[in-house]
Amino acid sequence: MSDIRRVMVIGLDCATPQFVFGSQRFDLPNLRALAEAGCWGRLESCHPPITVPAWACMTSSRDPGALGVYGFRNRKDHSYDAMFTANSTAIKVPRVWDLLSRAGKKVAVLGVPQTFPVRPVNGWLVSGFLAPDTNADYTYPKSLKTELTEAIGEYIIDVKDFRTNDKERLLQRVHELMENRFDAARYLVKNKPWDFFMMVEMGVDRLHHGFWKYCDRDHPAYAPGNPFEHAIRDFYQAVDRRIGELLACTDEHTAVLVVSDHGARAMHGGICVNQWLINEGLLTLAAPPSGRARIEDCEIDWSRTKVWSSGGYYARVFLNVEGREPRGVIPAAEYQAFRAELAARIEAMTDPDGKPLGNRALIPDETYQTVNGVAPDLIVYFGDLSWRSVGAVGFDSIYTFENDTGPDDANHDYHGIFIMKTPTGDNGAELKGLHLMDVAPTILQLMGVDAPNDFQGRPITAR
Amino acid sequence: MAGPQGIALRLTGHQAADTAAALVSRLHELGRRVECIDRESTEKVGTGAGFMCRLLARNGVIVIVTEPDIQLDCENCEVALDPNDTPEFAAEKVLDTLAEKGLVALELDDYSPEEEEQVRQRLSDLGYIE
Numbered sequence: 308m309s310d311i312r313r314v315m316v317i318g319l320d321c322a323t324p325q326f327v328f329g330s331q332r333f334d335l336p337n338l339r340a341l342a343e344a345g346c347w348g349r350l351e352s353c354h355p356p357i358t359v360p361a362w363a364c365m366t367s368s369r370d371p372g373a374l375g376v377y378g379f380r381n382r383k384d385h386s387y388d389a390m391f392t393a394n395s396t397a398i399k400v401p402r403v404w405d406l407l408s409r410a411g412k413k414v415a416v417l418g419v420p421q422t423f424p425v426r427p428v429n430g431w432l433v434s435g436f437l438a439p440d441t442n443a444d445y446t447y448p449k450s451l452k453t454e455l456t457e458a459i460g461e462y463i464i465d466v467k468d469f470r471t472n473d474k475e476r477l478l479q480r481v482h483e484l485m486e487n488r489f490d491a492a493r494y495l496v497k498n499k500p501w502d503f504f505m506m507v508e509m510g511v512d513r514l515h516h517g518f519w520k521y522c523d524r525d526h527p528a529y530a531p532g533n534p535f536e537h538a539i540r541d542f543y544q545a546v547d548r549r550i551g552e553l554l555a556c557t558d559e560h561t562a563v564l565v566v567s568d569h570g571a572r573a574m575h576g577g578i579c580v581n582q583w584l585i586n587e588g589l590l591t592l593a594a595p596p597s598g599r600a601r602i603e604d605c606e607i608d609w610s611r612t613k614v615w616s617s618g619g620y621y622a623r624v625f626l627n628v629e630g631r632e633p634r635g636v637i638p639a640a641e642y643q644a645f646r647a648e649l650a651a652r653i654e655a656m657t658d659p660d661g662k663p664l665g666n667r668a669l670i671p672d673e674t675y676q677t678v679n680g681v682a683p684d685l686i687v688y689f690g691d692l693s694w695r696s697v698g699a700v701g702f703d704s705i706y707t708f709e710n711d712t713g714p715d716d717a718n719h720d721y722h723g724i725f726i727m728k729t730p731t732g733d734n735g736a737e738l739k740g741l742h743l744m745d746v747a748p749t750i751l752q753l754m755g756v757d758a759p760n761d762f763q764g765r766p767i768t769a770r
Numbered sequence: 771m772a773g774p775q776g777i778a779l780r781l782t783g784h785q786a787a788d789t790a791a792a793l794v795s796r797l798h799e800l801g802r803r804v805e806c807i808d809r810e811s812t813e814k815v816g817t818g819a820g821f822m823c824r825l826l827a828r829n830g831v832i833v834i835v836t837e838p839d840i841q842l843d844c845e846n847c848e849v850a851l852d853p854n855d856t857p858e859f860a861a862e863k864v865l866d867t868l869a870e871k872g873l874v875a876l877e878l879d880d881y882s883p884e885e886e887e888q889v890r891q892r893l894s895d896l897g898y899i900e
Contacts, residue, residue: 357898379898380890392889396880411854424879427862429855436892439885448792448858469895516897601900618900698900715897 321512323570345728361568372675485510519717567723618698623683788857
């Protein structure tokens with residue numbers, strides 16, 4: 308490792324192995340060259356495999372239980388409606404750039420989720436898409452905001468108006484986001500004396516959710532010859548070209564990692580989880596909704612409710628436990644047995660044709676090393692992530708093929724990508740058994756900095 | 771009623787002046803009274819600079835000294851800067867030390883209610899939540 312003087316990490320949110328390594332791989336010359344000269348493999352995500360908490364797990368080498376962060380929105384306590392958005396203040400442990408800062412390394416961090424509000428680093432930080440807007444102080448130091456704006460124009464926090472049927476315009480905006488992020492990356496890489504650089508590009512994720520059905524021949528809604536048939540391929544190739552530009556700014560003493568936090572797969576529909584709970588007699592509304600309604604907007608009869616859930620790409624299922632929730636009804640002594648029975652019922656659910664859906668119901672204290680904060684009682688993947696969780700109520704069926712929030716035809720998948728090229732090279736070795744929590748210890752090892760004892764991952768080498 | 775406690779600190783080593791400037795800026799943001807005593811101010815005050823620093827500190831001012839010859843007469847008031855740190859990060863490390871001593875309160879600003887709703891709506895639009 309003595310030849311390594313700098314480490315560059317290029318994060319591509321949701322970049323999925325089948326398009327980079329697999330049989331459906333695109334022609335991506337820069338990523339291929341990195342992999343062939345280094346090592347590569349599928350990178351197992353955390354549970355849930357979602358942007359928040361996945362990037363924080365990757366950069367802190369702790370699982371969501373240790374972080375006490377189980378998704379973007381988390382319960383503050385065991386009341387029914389106190390929630391918080393898991394921004395940087397939710398992460399109570401140092402991330403890899405904090406450790407490197409303390410070791411005297413200069414760091415440049417760009418667009419990594421859960422970095423807003425910004426915290427000081429030994430270098431430069433531009434926060435990710437949890438910044439409210441560009442009026443906020445989204446850089447460290449503050450002066451970097453003006454400097455960056457002068458260099459690249461306004462920093463784009465995220466794609467605006469994502470839920471649209473105007474796909475032409477959406478595709479343009481996703482490209483603009485990606486180009487803007489790489490413009491910022493190139494500026495930092497060329498103008499700051501960094502030892503460690505890390506960026507996360509969000510466009511790949513936005514592209515998958517917005518365009519999957521147009522490109523995946525196996526998706527039920529795929530139409531051959533549609534105008535967006537190659538939108539995903541073309542985007543990956545545009546990203547690859549921008550990666551090539553960044554690599555041209557590095558020298559032979561720079562180790563390069565390309566990583567993603569999770570993959571992607573076709574989404575076939577949604578399971579109306581709260582509607583199912585109502586049908587099963589586990590959730591009771593004080594009054595039936597007049598139409599479709601968010602569960603948060605309904606009055607729940609807590610005295611006759613044992614379970615409720617939040618929707619998203621996965622379901623967070625909560626139990627109404629006596630002595631824990633304000634109006635809990637499940638006796639505490641029966642909690643474990645009730646939860647196990649509920650998990651079994653969820654896993655036994657069938658699809659509209661009566662075939663097993665293949666649901667997975669994870670129990671946090673069996674999934675994580677520790678469980679901090681207020682975890683969901685169950686984390687549920689419908690159809691093993693090929694169906695999303697719809698939390699709204701007022702549906703005639705528990706199955707829906709319309710999205711509750713607008714067009715979206717991809718869900719997340721369990722594996723992202725990992726590519727690493729070090730100055731010594733690894734001859735294109737494919738590595739197995741890689742986990743996203745291995746990334747931070749790998750970076751520290753490359754930079755000769757000791758890892759904390761409570762890291763849950765281990766350094767990746769061409770083993 | 772007693773106001774906030776002051777202290778006199780001397781920064782030594784790499785980029786002491788730049789670090790002092792960054793520290794003064796951050797302390798102002800935190801609402802603290804702060805004075806930076808550098809070569810120019812020492813020349814104006816002369817041999818009384820050390821006394822002035824101690825007087826200011828006793829009266830709740832955080833005094834940042836970058837001149838080596840001023841007698842501060844206190845324990846643990848010398849801060850050796852790490853040459854690998856940027857001035858801004860070095861200033862944050864000093865702030866951490868001041869916070870450990872209870873001399874400043876470092877609270878990370880969180881969302882305002884409006885910002886939280888703005889972000890929640892975006893996350894809903896993106897499909898992460900409802």
